[in-house]
Amino acid sequence: MRKKIAFFILLGWLLLFIGDRVDELRVYQGAQIAMYTIALASIVLLTGYSGQVSLGNGAMMAVGGYAAALTLNKLGSPIWFAFLMAVFFSALFGALLGTAAARLSGPYLAGTTLALAVGLPEIANQFAFLGGVPGILFDVGFPPARFGEEFTQYKWFFWIATFLALLSLFITSNILQSRFGRTWSAIRSNSLAAELSGIHSSRMKILAFTISSALAGLAGAVLAMTISLVAPGAYTLTLSFALVTGAVLAGVSSLPGVALGALILVAIPEIADVLANSWGGGENFSNYLPGLIVSLLLILSVIFTPNGPGENLRKHRHNKASED
Amino acid sequence: MIRKTRRRGTWLAATVLAAGSLIATALPAYAETGVTRGEIKLGITLPLTGAASPGYNKIGNAMNAYFKYVNENGGVYGRKITLIQKNDEYSPQLSIAKTNELILKDKVFALVGPLGTANFTAVHKSVGLAKRGVPSLFLNTGFSGFAKKTSYPASFMILPSYAMEAKIIAQFLKENHAGKKLGIVYQNDEFGIDGMGAFKAAGTKFDVTVPYTSGSQSAATAQTWVSQLAAGGAQVVVFFGVTSATAPLLAVSAAAKYAPQWILGSVGSDPLTLRALGVPVAVLNGAQTPAGNPSPNDTSDEYIKQFQEINTKYNTGTAFDDYVLQGMNIGLMTVQGLRAAGSNPTRKGLISAIETKGSSFASVAYSPLGYSKTSNVGHTGYYMAVMDANGDRKPFGGTVKLYTTDSGSGPVVLSTFKRPAMPAKGLPSNS
Numbered sequence A: 001m002r003k004k005i006a007f008f009i010l011l012g013w014l015l016l017f018i019g020d021r022v023d024e025l026r027v028y029q030g031a032q033i034a035m036y037t038i039a040l041a042s043i044v045l046l047t048g049y050s051g052q053v054s055l056g057n058g059a060m061m062a063v064g065g066y067a068a069a070l071t072l073n074k075l076g077s078p079i080w081f082a083f084l085m086a087v088f089f090s091a092l093f094g095a096l097l098g099t100a101a102a103r104l105s106g107p108y109l110a111g112t113t114l115a116l117a118v119g120l121p122e123i124a125n126q127f128a129f130l131g132g133v134p135g136i137l138f139d140v141g142f143p144p145a146r147f148g149e150e151f152t153q154y155k156w157f158f159w160i161a162t163f164l165a166l167l168s169l170f171i172t173s174n175i176l177q178s179r180f181g182r183t184w185s186a187i188r189s190n191s192l193a194a195e196l197s198g199i200h201s202s203r204m205k206i207l208a209f210t211i212s213s214a215l216a217g218l219a220g221a222v223l224a225m226t227i228s229l230v231a232p233g234a235y236t237l238t239l240s241f242a243l244v245t246g247a248v249l250a251g252v253s254s255l256p257g258v259a260l261g262a263l264i265l266v267a268i269p270e271i272a273d274v275l276a277n278s279w280g281g282g283e284n285f286s287n288y289l290p291g292l293i294v295s296l297l298l299i300l301s302v303i304f305t306p307n308g309p310g311e312n313l314r315k316h317r318h319n320k321a322s323e324d
Numbered sequence B: 001m002i003r004k005t006r007r008r009g010t011w012l013a014a015t016v017l018a019a020g021s022l023i024a025t026a027l028p029a030y031a032e033t034g035v036t037r038g039e040i041k042l043g044i045t046l047p048l049t050g051a052a053s054p055g056y057n058k059i060g061n062a063m064n065a066y067f068k069y070v071n072e073n074g075g076v077y078g079r080k081i082t083l084i085q086k087n088d089e090y091s092p093q094l095s096i097a098k099t100n101e102l103i104l105k106d107k108v109f110a111l112v113g114p115l116g117t118a119n120f121t122a123v124h125k126s127v128g129l130a131k132r133g134v135p136s137l138f139l140n141t142g143f144s145g146f147a148k149k150t151s152y153p154a155s156f157m158i159l160p161s162y163a164m165e166a167k168i169i170a171q172f173l174k175e176n177h178a179g180k181k182l183g184i185v186y187q188n189d190e191f192g193i194d195g196m197g198a199f200k201a202a203g204t205k206f207d208v209t210v211p212y213t214s215g216s217q218s219a220a221t222a223q224t225w226v227s228q229l230a231a232g233g234a235q236v237v238v239f240f241g242v243t244s245a246t247a248p249l250l251a252v253s254a255a256a257k258y259a260p261q262w263i264l265g266s267v268g269s270d271p272l273t274l275r276a277l278g279v280p281v282a283v284l285n286g287a288q289t290p291a292g293n294p295s296p297n298d299t300s301d302e303y304i305k306q307f308q309e310i311n312t313k314y315n316t317g318t319a320f321d322d323y324v325l326q327g328m329n330i331g332l333m334t335v336q337g338l339r340a341a342g343s344n345p346t347r348k349g350l351i352s353a354i355e356t357k358g359s360s361f362a363s364v365a366y367s368p369l370g371y372s373k374t375s376n377v378g379h380t381g382y383y384m385a386v387m388d389a390n391g392d393r394k395p396f397g398g399t400v401k402l403y404t405t406d407s408g409s410g411p412v413v414l415s416t417f418k419r420p421a422m423p424a425k426g427l428p429s430n431s
Helices: A002-021 A024-049 A057-075 A079-101 A106-126 A153-177 A179-189 A191-196 A201-227 A237-250 A258-279 A282-304 A309-323 B002-026 B059-072 B092-105 B117-132 B162-176 B190-201 B219-231 B243-255 B271-276 B302-314 B322-340 B347-360
Strands: B039-046 B080-087 B110-112 B136-139 B155-157 B182-187 B208-212 B236-240 B261-264 B288-291 B369-372 B375-379 B381-387 B393-395
Touching: A002 A024, A002 A153, A024 A057, A024 A153, A024 A179, A024 A201, A024 A237, A024 A258, A024 B092, A057 A079, A057 A106, A057 A201, A057 A237, A079 A106, A079 A201, A106 A237, A153 A179, A153 A201, A179 A191, A179 A201, A191 A201, A201 B092, A201 B117, A237 A258, A237 A282, A258 A282, B039 B059, B039 B092, B059 B080, B059 B302, B059 B322, B080 B092, B080 B322, B092 B117, B117 B136, B117 B155, B117 B190, B136 B322, B162 B190, B162 B236, B162 B261, B162 B288, B162 B381, B182 B190, B182 B219, B182 B243, B190 B236, B208 B219, B219 B243, B236 B243, B243 B271, B302 B322, B322 B347, B347 B369
Parallel strands: B039 B080, B039 B110, B110 B136, B136 B155, B155 B375, B182 B208, B182 B236, B236 B261, B261 B288
Antiparallel strands: B288 B381, B369 B375, B381 B393
16 A cells, blocks of 8 residues: 555656646646546446446536536635535435446446436526536636746646546545455456355446446546636537547456556547548548547457457456466 | 868858858848738638637638738738638637637737737736737727826727717717616616716716626526516617527517617627628618618628628639728738838737828728827717618618717717728738
8 A cells, every 4th residue: 555655646746747748738748647637547447347338428527517617606715625516416416316227237327328428418598597508707816926937827727637637546546456446347247156256236336337437527527627617618528438438448357557548538639630630621521530539449449359459458467477 | 081071071061051141141030920022921810610609700811812902002012911810610619729829829919909808808818918028909809998108008909998888878868868768778787887987977878788608698598687677668779798598588678679769889780790690680670780881781881892802813702791801901000010110010019000000001990099109099980770671781871970979078069071082902001
């Protein structure tokens, strides 16, 4: 445990050190990578460990984003409390959804969560207090003055997002290595066998849904912070699909892989921009190209490496180590 | 021998480097972001695709057409203007992402004509435009909150505010529709609330008030609006919302044979967008609306004539309408701003130049510009117009009767302001 804590602290320092030496665009992208890392961790826990396929993580992120923004705006609370409320309300929502989802599996569960991803963010359009299409502002304020004039807003976002991502990964890895993680793995491998050995699988599935939603909600609040806004358009179906793609590419049951998945998701628009410029496709083309790349990667990954290239690489290494 | 040759090569390289460095340092440096010896880079975010794109997607190309015309005629102090357009699909989060690209990646000198109240509010906060000192010229939104100089020190409006618009409509109601039952449909966000506050301050009392949430507009919701208006007996209905809400409102009203006198706010009265949304433009026939510019079909106007010529040559195949006119006019104002900033423009210099000289800039709109050291208010007035069955507008009463006011408690006054003449050949020569 001490080694793990030391590792995370060291990693944090290293990231902040890098953040100090790259330009502002990269710092901003660093905050986005941290946000995706948390969101992908929620998928790894839910799908990779407990075996429940959810396509609705974007909706869970929306719950967290709106909870944080309303807490901050209506109560005038400190920022840490807004993030805490994002975790609380999305966990609560996840528990309710998990109760229904525990009766479902496979495509039925995927379909239900997909419907949620489509419908939930649109609810905001019907209520004035949720700000309609334009959404509501989520202003975490300027960085503390003691950091100096040179300390930019985006660096502040990066610091907060990185801290929350490392904290989330630390807590998630501990949960996954605990008896809960082992129990979820048992349920995913063989639900009937797990039941026969005394595991209450429905209860455990609800718990997985709750924790996963809490993580997704936190990611939603971090996303809201990086764009200073909560709006239905920020939590689209495209986001949910992008998260699934990121998780599959990174290896859906590999927690360390989530950082790689997050990096890929942030790199895709950059790659699309380069491709669009070299092909002369113009601005419209470059706007739609990231979605096309995400879809292609997902399709290719499902055809050639159903568990994701990350997972294959991990198995290959594991087999090689066993042979040695 | 070999060592000697190598040493000679090293010396040669060092000499070339040193000479190069000396030459480089001797030349004048252009340290300002987005400005080089031969180019000034500007950026705009706007909806090139998506539901809000019809009409708005023309603004960037129209602006670019004007810049091409200026570039071919010597540019701004010899520098060509490059405009980078980014598609934000009218979504605040995309607007933030695209503005980030413009500022952090493309490194533009200034933003010109960014669109939408919600978008610019989010962008201004998220990207930190004020703290970065990035000039945001001639916003395509009339939210009076942007006129707060202390919060938006680097931004300049161009449109009269929604509050001004509401005050002028209130005056028009008093003068022309006194004693009639009044109704209003408004969008209950910054845009509509800005207008409602001004109506209240002007003492306008509506008999039927119908708010709607942005995004909830549809044929089904419009049914409920029309039912409320008809049940309340509203004879004159003011609409203070977006065109995607005007469309179902007018279509449902026509189907229900409910025909009050419509007074459509400037944002929601665009015939082109209505046509794109499948509503026959004929439903606009007789609707009254505030207008700032002459009709784009009025070729007797010197601005319209010049802009139409530029459009034909540099924006080939695009119909000349209000959006093209707005884009070109922003281009004209921008070039005057850049010229006023001097031959070595800086961001600070540009902001200061508009503050001190901007109120005398040539612009197609009839009303005065309100720029000063303490104000970033753009145009300050409207005249009332009547639309025909083609969506074209003519001044109400036959001649332009210009009203000017402010966004606060100032009175609405009939103005005799005469706008500056169009610069010769449409090419500013100010400094």
